[in-house]
Amino acid sequence: xxxxxxxxxxxxxxxxxxxxxxxxxxxxxxxxxxxxxxxxxxxxxxxxxxxxxxxxxxxxxxxxxxxxxxxxxxxxxxxxxxxxxxxxxxxxxxxxxxxxxxxxxxxxxxxxxxxxxxxxxxxxxxxxxxxxxxxxxxxxxxxxxxxxxxxxxxxxxxxxxxxxxxxxxxxxxxxxxxxxxxxxxxxxxxxxxxxxxxxxxxxxxxxxxxxxxxxxxxxxxxxxxxxxxxxxxxxxxxxxxxxxxxxxxxxxxxxxxxxxxxxxxxxxxxxxxxxxxxxxxxxxxxxxxxxxxxxxxxxxxxxxxxxxxxxxxxxxxxxxxxxxxxxxxxxxxxxxxxxxxxxxxxxxxxxxxxxxxxxxxxxxxxxxxxxxxxx
Numbered sequence: 001x002x003x004x005x006x007x008x009x010x011x012x013x014x015x016x017x018x019x020x021x022x023x024x025x026x027x028x029x030x031x032x033x034x035x036x037x038x039x040x041x042x043x044x045x046x047x048x049x050x051x052x053x054x055x056x057x058x059x060x061x062x063x064x065x066x067x068x069x070x071x072x073x074x075x076x077x078x079x080x081x082x083x084x085x086x087x088x089x090x091x092x093x094x095x096x097x098x099x100x101x102x103x104x105x106x107x108x109x110x111x112x113x114x115x116x117x118x119x120x121x122x123x124x125x126x127x128x129x130x131x132x133x134x135x136x137x138x139x140x141x142x143x144x145x146x147x148x149x150x151x152x153x154x155x156x157x158x159x160x161x162x163x164x165x166x167x168x169x170x171x172x173x174x175x176x177x178x179x180x181x182x183x184x185x186x187x188x189x190x191x192x193x194x195x196x197x198x199x200x201x202x203x204x205x206x207x208x209x210x211x212x213x214x215x216x217x218x219x220x221x222x223x224x225x226x227x228x229x230x231x232x233x234x235x236x237x238x239x240x241x242x243x244x245x246x247x248x249x250x251x252x253x254x255x256x257x258x259x260x261x262x263x264x265x266x267x268x269x270x271x272x273x274x275x276x277x278x279x280x281x282x283x284x285x286x287x288x289x290x291x292x293x294x295x296x297x298x299x300x301x302x303x304x305x306x307x308x309x310x311x312x313x314x315x316x317x318x319x320x321x322x323x324x325x326x327x328x329x330x331x332x333x334x335x336x337x338x339x340x341x342x343x344x345x346x347x348x349x350x351x352x353x354x355x356x357x358x359x360x361x362x363x364x365x366x367x368x369x370x371x372x373x374x375x
Contacts, residue, residue, distance in 0.1 A: 001137065003299065003357055009131040010352045017127045017352060018110065018345060020054055022103035024119040025112040029088050031153050039067050040088065040157070044149040047087040051147045058130055060145075068149060069161040072126075074133050075142030081362050082144050082168025083129070083355075084158070084315045084322055085122030085175055086151035089114040095339035109342040117336035118151070120343040121174035121327035121351060128355030132363070139363035141169065151175070151315060158318040168322060170289045170362065170371040173315045174351070176324035177332075179305035180294040183282030184316060184324075185226045186251040190263055191237075193244030194270035199236075202267050203245050207234055214249070218262045226252035226280065226309050246275070250311040253280055281316065282309070283323060289362075289371035293325060296358040301350075305330070321371075325358070327351045 010017075024047060032041025048070050052062045055072025064070040073080065092100040092113050100113040110120065122145070129143050146168075150157035172180075192202055210216045214229045222228035230250040237244050251259065256277055264272040283290060285307040294307050316324050327347065328334060335341055 001135065001360065005135065006131055006356045006360060007353045009135055010127065010349065010356055013127060013130065013134070014349055017123060017348065018105075020126075021110060021115070021120050021123050021348065022105070023054075024050065024087065024123065025103035025110070025114050026101055028101050029114065029149075030091055031088060031150070037067050040149045040153075044088045048147055048149055051087060055145070058133070063165070065161045065164050068157040069146055069165075071144045071146045071165075073142055073144040074129055075139040075363070077142045077367065078166060079169040079367065080142045080144045080166075081359065082146055082171030082319070082322060083122075083125045084146040084148060084168070084171060084173045084319060085118045085125065086148035086157075086315070087114075087119060087122070088149050088152050089117070089119075090152050090337050093339055097340055100339075105345075108346065109344050110348070111340060111342045113341055115341050115343040116327065116334075117341065118175045120348055122147070124327065124348050124351035125174045125355040127352045128357075129359055131352070131356040132360055137360070137364075140365060140367045141363050143359055143363055144168065148315065155315065155318050158315050162319060167319060171319075171322040172293065172325035173322055174326045174355070175314045176310050176312050176316075176326070177308075177328040178326045178330065178354070179297040180290050180307045181310050181316075181324035182285045182290045182307045183225060183309040184280065184313065185309065185311040186249075186256065186280040187276070187278045187311070187313060188249045188251060188256060188259070188274060189246060189276035190249065190260075191244050191246045191273045191275050192263070192267045192270050193237075193239050193242065193273075195242045198270050199243050199245055202270060203234070203236075206266055207231060207245065207247060217266050219249075219254075219259050221252055221254040221259075223253045225282065228252065229254075230311065244271075251280070278313065278317060284372065284374070286374055287372045288369070288375045290323060291375035292361055292365075293323065293358055296361045297325075297354060300354040300357040326354065
């Protein structure tokens with residue numbers, strides 16, 4: 001099967017892809033109050049059932065993990081390639097030109113909450129798989145598209161799913177960037193609190209009038225894989241005895257205990273708390289799986305690229321056998337979580353082609369392959 005034949009099949013179903021993405025955007029899948037059988041509310045549950053209905057329409061075997069996640073599978077076998085994306089969306093907020101769930105189409109784009117994060121890319125991957133199925137290919141390793149419902153507010157859906165279903169042999173989440181993303185930086189949230197004057201001085205000296213790499217705090221660590229330390233969001237909060245400042249670090253390969261000690265030293269006389277910590281995560285960039293995915297991207301796009309890392313949190317944080325892969329292309333700025341969220345239709349179809357070619361390379365490999373061996 002040639003790349004051109006697979007790409008042509010994606011083009012033949014371009015309108016179906018657009019229609020299904022719009023159908024999913026029309027569903028308000030913001031998190032709502034939990035109900036029996038609907039752990040994250042009625043909206044995202046409706047989206048999950050619609051996704052499974054589409055899977056049935058396409059002749060896939062479906063499964064539902066008690067409303068936490070669902071899936072549609074092409075091919076037979078226990079070990080499978082997993083495509084893990086999410087149907088839940090962040091709050092719509094204010095400032096929309098078109099209604100947030102209208103799925104308006106103009107200027108070559110689909111507009112609406114979830115267009116980019118993550119309904120559009122997830123269904124691009126879904127249609128990449130369908131292109132192979134429609135061409136009559138029989139996979140050596142089945143492909144399972146997994147629909148999540150709680151990625152934006154805790155990823156409890158993924159934890160529950162992995163307790164009740166077999167984890168993918170290998171796979172990806174289309175919820176970050178291209179090319180193959182084999183690792184993520186650590187993320188820590190610190191809270192420094194105390195009397196008002198001291199907290200304001202700490203904030204001015206070390207956070208507000210300083211570089212974002214933490215050099216004034218003595219934590220400007222960097223490494224070749226993950227780059228340099230970054231201080232991100234900074235917010236004030238009230239306490240019983242004064243105020244506090246909360247700030248997030250996106251950190252490279254370093255000792256978080258050392259980071260904590262240096263922040264505590266700088267905040268002398270104030271209370272320092274490491275409120276959250278998600279350590280760095282890295283797969284072997286030279287593994288067969290990462291190299292195969294990355295090479296497929298190069299072939300599909302006629303470009304040269306190296307596996308990379310990210311600072312964004314995705315299902316890769318929870319599922320140990322997947323990587324990040326798309327949908328944003330090098331040089332594109334993220335507009336997820338913003339009003340007037342959109343995805344270019346051209347990019348949507350391009351993603352579907354990349355995913356189709358990548359899945360072809362993966363699903364036609366030997367069924368007993370060790371995807372994490374050296375390439």
